[in-house]
Amino acid sequence: MAKVKQWxxxxxxxxxxxxxxxxxxxxxxxxVAFDMIKNVDHLQLIGIEDEDVIGEVIGDYExxxxxxxxxxx
Numbered sequence: 001m002a003k004v005k006q007w008x009x010x011x012x013x014x015x016x017x018x019x020x021x022x023x024x025x026x027x028x029x030x031x032v033a034f035d036m037i038k039n040v041d042h043l044q045l046i047g048i049e050d051e052d053v054i055g056e057v058i059g060d061y062e063x064x065x066x067x068x069x070x071x072x073x
Contacts, residue, residue: 012045
């Protein structure tokens, strides 16, 4: 069971990272990134439990990567 949980966590992290990279590269907008992350399976396993946390994740990513808009975009 632990291997399945770890796989689910890794899959969710990889998918969220991929979405954030697309956002950083300008392939998608912040709103599209938000909606895509919202639809990732097993988000709760990586600490993303609701839409507020998704906004925080994107905001933190914007700050870390110096993306226009920062946490308030």
